[in-house]
Amino acid sequence: MNGVHYTGIPSEEELKRCPGVPTPERVLRGRIACVECVQEIPCNPCEQLCRFGAISVGEQITSLPQLHEERCTGCGMCVAGCPGLAITLLDGSYSETEATIDFPYEYLPLPAPGDSVEAVGRDGAIVCTGTVLKVTKVPAYAGTAVIRMAIPKEYIHIVRSMKRIKRHE
Amino acid sequence: MRVVDHPILDKLDTSNTVTIYYNDQPITALAGEPIASALINAGIKAFRTTARRGEPRGIFCAIGRCTDCKMTVDGVPNVRTCVCPVRDGMHVTHQEGSGTFEKKESV
Amino acid sequence: MKIIETDIAIVGAGAAGLSAAAEAARAGAKVMVFDENRLPGGQLFKQIHKFFGSHDHHAGIRGYQIGRDLLSEVRDAGADVRLNTIVYGMQPDKSLGIICDGKSCVVRAEKVIVAAGAKENYMAFPGSTLPGVMGAGAAQTMANVNRVLPGERIVMIGSGNVGLIVSYQLMQAGAEILALVEAAPAIGGYGVHAAKLRRAGVPILVSHTVTRAIGSDKVEAAEIAQVDEHFQPIPGTEQILPADTICLAVGLNPMTELLWMSGCRFTYIGPFGGHVPLHDACLETTVPGLYVAGDITGVEEASSAMEEGRLAGIAAACSLGFIPAAEAEKRMEMIRHRLDTLRSGSFGAVRRQSKEKQLQAMQDYREKEGLAQ
Numbered sequence: 011m012n013g014v015h016y017t018g019i020p021s022e023e024e025l026k027r028c029p030g031v032p033t034p035e036r037v038l039r040g041r042i043a044c045v046e047c048v049q050e051i052p053c054n055p056c057e058q059l060c061r062f063g064a065i066s067v068g069e070q071i072t073s074l075p076q077l078h079e080e081r082c083t084g085c086g087m088c089v090a091g092c093p094g095l096a097i098t099l100l101d102g103s104y105s106e107t108e109a110t111i112d113f114p115y116e117y118l119p120l121p122a123p124g125d126s127v128e129a130v131g132r133d134g135a136i137v138c139t140g141t142v143l144k145v146t147k148v149p150a151y152a153g154t155a156v157i158r159m160a161i162p163k164e165y166i167h168i169v170r171s172m173k174r175i176k177r178h179e
Numbered sequence: 180m181r182v183v184d185h186p187i188l189d190k191l192d193t194s195n196t197v198t199i200y201y202n203d204q205p206i207t208a209l210a211g212e213p214i215a216s217a218l219i220n221a222g223i224k225a226f227r228t229t230a231r232r233g234e235p236r237g238i239f240c241a242i243g244r245c246t247d248c249k250m251t252v253d254g255v256p257n258v259r260t261c262v263c264p265v266r267d268g269m270h271v272t273h274q275e276g277s278g279t280f281e282k283k284e285s286v
Numbered sequence: 287m288k289i290i291e292t293d294i295a296i297v298g299a300g301a302a303g304l305s306a307a308a309e310a311a312r313a314g315a316k317v318m319v320f321d322e323n324r325l326p327g328g329q330l331f332k333q334i335h336k337f338f339g340s341h342d343h344h345a346g347i348r349g350y351q352i353g354r355d356l357l358s359e360v361r362d363a364g365a366d367v368r369l370n371t372i373v374y375g376m377q378p379d380k381s382l383g384i385i386c387d388g389k390s391c392v393v394r395a396e397k398v399i400v401a402a403g404a405k406e407n408y409m410a411f412p413g414s415t416l417p418g419v420m421g422a423g424a425a426q427t428m429a430n431v432n433r434v435l436p437g438e439r440i441v442m443i444g445s446g447n448v449g450l451i452v453s454y455q456l457m458q459a460g461a462e463i464l465a466l467v468e469a470a471p472a473i474g475g476y477g478v479h480a481a482k483l484r485r486a487g488v489p490i491l492v493s494h495t496v497t498r499a500i501g502s503d504k505v506e507a508a509e510i511a512q513v514d515e516h517f518q519p520i521p522g523t524e525q526i527l528p529a530d531t532i533c534l535a536v537g538l539n540p541m542t543e544l545l546w547m548s549g550c551r552f553t554y555i556g557p558f559g560g561h562v563p564l565h566d567a568c569l570e571t572t573v574p575g576l577y578v579a580g581d582i583t584g585v586e587e588a589s590s591a592m593e594e595g596r597l598a599g600i601a602a603a604c605s606l607g608f609i610p611a612a613e614a615e616k617r618m619e620m621i622r623h624r625l626d627t628l629r630s631g632s633f634g635a636v637r638r639q640s641k642e643k644q645l646q647a648m649q650d651y652r653e654k655e656g657l658a659q
Contacts, residue, residue, distance in 0.1 A: 011492075015472050018480030018490045049477045050631040053338040055346035071340050072631035091346050093336035094478025117458060118186045134487030152336065152348060153187040171485045177460055180435040182459045187334045187348070191433045209433075216432035224417040224504045235503040237417025238436075241424035243322065244405050244541075261424075264324065 014048055019132045024048040029076040030065070030097075037166060038102035041084030041110075045075045046170075047096045059091040089114050090151035099158075102166050109166040110143060115155045117174050120145055128173040129161050137169050138162055181220055197267035214260035214271055215241065215248050226250045226260060230276030250274045254281030288391040292318045292366075294602050295382060295395035297373045297544060300328020301588045302580025303401035304356045304367075305595025306602070310399075311363035313603035318393070319365055320384055322372040325431075327353040328403055329423065330588055332430045334458075335451055338476075342624055343589045356592070376400075376544045380576055397575045397602040400545055401595060404538035404559055404581040409443065412498045414532075418505030422452040422535035429459040437531025441508045442466040443496050447475035447587070449535030454482050456533075464527045467494045467510050469517050476633070495519060499532055508532050538585045545582070548573050553647045557636045558584030564648040566659070568601035568618065569594060572651055577602055584644065586637055590628050597621045 013021040025031055030045025037044075045056060045065060054067040056075050064081035065088060067073050088097045089112055099112035121127050121142045129140035140159040147155040161169050183191045195210040201223060208217035215238050218226065225235035226248055239247040243262035252258040252271050256278025260271070294310050296303045299321035311317040325331070333349025344352045360367065368386060373393075375383035382393040406421035413419070418437060422444065428436040440461050442453045445468035453463045466483060471493050473480050480490055491510065497519050498509040512523035539559045542552070550571040552561045562584045569577045579598040580591035597618050604614035629638040652659055 011471065014477030014481060016492060018473060018477065018484040020477070020481070046481075047478065049633075051338060051476055051478075051633055052340070052627055052630055053345060054340050055336075058341055059346070070630070071627060072634075091336075093338050093346060094476065095482055096478045116186050118184055118460075130485060130487070132481065132485060134485050152346075152351075154336075155186075174457075174486060180438065180460065182429060182433040182435060185433075186458050188430065188433075212432055216428060216434045219428065219436060220434045226417070234415060235417055236415060237420075237504070238424055238428075239408070239420050240406055241420065241427045242405075262323065 020046055020048045029074050032077055032079055032100070034102075034167065036079050037100045037109075040103045041099050041101035041112075042079060043077060043082050043084070043088055044098045044100050045077055045088070045092075045096060046098075047075050047092075047094065050074065053093065055091050055093060056088045056097065059087045061085070061087070086112050086146075086156055087150075089156050090154040095154070098170060100166055102163060104160060107163055108160045109163040110158055110160050111166065111169055112156050112158045113171050115157050115171070116153065119175050119177060120147065120155055121157065121172070121175060127159065127175070129159060129165065129169040130171050130173050131168045132170050134173075136173060137165050140169070140172055197265055199265050199267075199269040199271055201271050202273055203270075208265040211264050214250070214252065214258075214263050214265055214269070216261075217265055218260070218271070225273075227274035228276070233275075251278045256280060288389065290318070290391055290393045292316050292393065292395045293606055294318075294397045294399065294599075295320070295393050296399045296401060297382070298328065298401035298403060298580070298582075299323075299326040299367055299369065300401060300403050300580065301330045301353075301356070301591040302403075302582075302595035302598075303328070303399070304360050305592040306399045306401060306579055306599035307365035307367070308356065308359040308363050309596045309599030310603040310608070311360070311365035313600070313608040315603045315606055315608045317365040318395070319360075319367045320371045320373050320382075320393075321367070321369050324370050326357060326367055326369060330356070332423070332426045333588060334430055334455060337589060339589050339628060343628065349588060352588075352592075373544060376547045378549045378573070380548065380573065396606055397577065399577040399579060399598050399602055400582060401578070401580045401591075401598075402541045402544060402582050404540045404585050406534065407537045407539055409534050409536045411496055413501065413505070414499055416499050416501050416505050417503065418501065418530055419499050419532045419534070422448050422533040425456060425531070425533045426452045429456055429461075435459055435461050437505075437529075438462060439464055439529050440531040440533055441496065441510070441527055441529040442533045442535060444468065444535030444537075445470075445473045445475060445480070445490065445492070446535060446537070447479060448538075449533075450475040450479035450483065452533065452535060453488065454479065454486075457486060457488075461531075463488045464508075464529055465489045465491055465510065467496060468492045469495045469513055496532060497524060500526070505530055505532055538581065540582045540585065542582060545571070545578065548576055550576060551651055553644060555584060555640045555643060557640045558644070562644060564644065564651055566648050566652075567622065567645060569598040570601065572648070575605070584637070584640055587628070590625055593621050593625050593628070
């Protein structure tokens with residue numbers, strides 16, 4: 011059986027139908043939020059956090075968040091604030107060959123800018139090597155770090171996180 | 180294993196310690212923590228054996244409801260170690276069955 | 287025997303109990319809260335994840351921070367919170383038997399709110415009594431409160447939100463989750479929680495169950511197997527996982543012992559965790575002056591527990607004249623609306639239906655007894 015309810019991984023269908031996911035063309039033009047929230051659960055901090063009105067949920071807070079591409083500035087507040095860690099920022103315009111993804115990360119140890127890490131897909135499998143560009147963990151993020159990672163552009167719709175780094179006691 | 184550094188919670192202050200004794204073996208514990216967590220941190224998971232079949236038991240609920248974790252503490256049997264806090268010099272012993280009260284010297 | 291008198295006695299200083307105390311004490315009632323634990327907050331302080339819901343439900347705030355804010359509110363309101371105090375019994379006249387500082391006392395309150403919560407279910411299988419098999423909540427307490435890893439290689443049984451969230455939190459504390467195993471053919475909890483686990487490389491095996499815990503004096507391995515549509519293990523599908531810990535996240539069961547003693551009426555609602563007390567829209571039971579709030583009324587979540595606590599606190603304070611009826615009803619309606627929101631959507635449907643069934647049973651009881659609704 012396919013879909014997040016059976017596997018924990020949103021299916022292609024669910025992502026295609028998801029109003030929070032930007033179009034591939036928009037991703038290529040510059041940094042944009044990608045809200046992979048495909049189930050109706052009562053939750054709306056994303057709408058509350060966005061200062062630019064780029065995400066709307068509405069009165070019925072179980073509605074799927076809707077992304078308004080033209081209003082998103084790529085500030086990343088939603089990435090840290092989503093309780094489900096379902097939001098990333100995608101930038102397909104980073105360079106000729108690379109794209110960047112900003113993703114939420116709540117493990118230790120944190121990587122450092124410049125580190126090479128293993129970029130993983132929604133199923134946790136290693137897709138490629140990623141280069142850490144920025145690690146932000148500020149009080150406003152309430153414990154959630156946001157990591158910006160550069161990856162080969164062709165994987166921008168597949169990579170969603172990095173493999174955890176082994177702790178050394 | 181002690182969780183000192185945590186991605187969300189504050190770094191654990193491990194400076195305030197006490198010593199308890201498990202079957203006369205000294206164990207370092209954090210002041211105020213439940214006996215069970217000090218033992219598990221020291222790698223001790225089997226706290227007692229059951230009366231009828233002598234089977235090992237450890238924690239189950241860890242909030243003082245199920246009594247799986249009971250041990251004999253300073254001569255008193257059936258103490259719920261998951262909620263009883265450690266005290267410096269406390270003697271905790273592996274309990275067989277329902278345990279027995281230690282005979283105390285008359286006062 | 288010492289007798290303590292108060293306006294409102296609250297059993298349980300968890301999410302619901304503290305919320306009730308804050309409302310009732312702020313309204314001017316003399317409120318005492320009793321909890322057998324040495325720390326207040328019940329399960330709230332173990333919740334290190336950001337809550338869902340809306341702004342009104344403290345969405346985006348971590349559970350333990352909500353707990354701290356709630357405790358401040360209770361202190362500012364002037365409620366008397368007695369920890370390390372066990373409430374061992376309730377008489378039909380609602381008087382409570384308690385043990386405080388090693389002494390037995392009787393508490394006589396005009397109104398009593400029981401917010402004792404729920405406890406984890408057990409699942410028996412060969413080896414399930416071995417040290418290393420524990421409730422998911424137990425592992426969460428060890429990791430988040432006591433700051434000790436209960437084990438390093440964990441198999442989680444159950445894919446409801448408890449199993450999903452605790453698995454994630456154990457990884458945050460440094461453990462490995464070898465697999466999350468769910469007997470049903472679909473994941474019980476939120477997809478976003480499951481997605482975090484899959485991104486971290488944790489296999490989620492639906493239609494699987496644990497068949498054996500292996501070890502002599504502690505868990506050394508876990509045997510899991512696929513199950514058929516009748517939840518029976520399919521021979522030949524067994525796998526051995528090198529686990530040192532097996533966590534059971536197989537549901538919770540309301541801790542209703544005191545309520546049984548009071549003589550209040552119950553109904554059985556499976557999705558709510560078992561036998562739950564009848565109550566009306568103000569959370570009053572069939573025993574006049576006895577209220578209930580939180581998981582004891584039916585297992586849901588911290589957010590609805592806090593709302594129910596506030597509702598019961600307002601209702602009890604209003605019934606003693608501390609809040610004018612119109613104002614109380616207005617505030618309770620707002621809370622009921624917030625509860626409806628929490629119980630909306632497909633995930634909330636079963637909870638919604640269960641609560642309606644419970645309220646209806648109370649209505650039916652009152653009709654049968656010829657009582658006012």
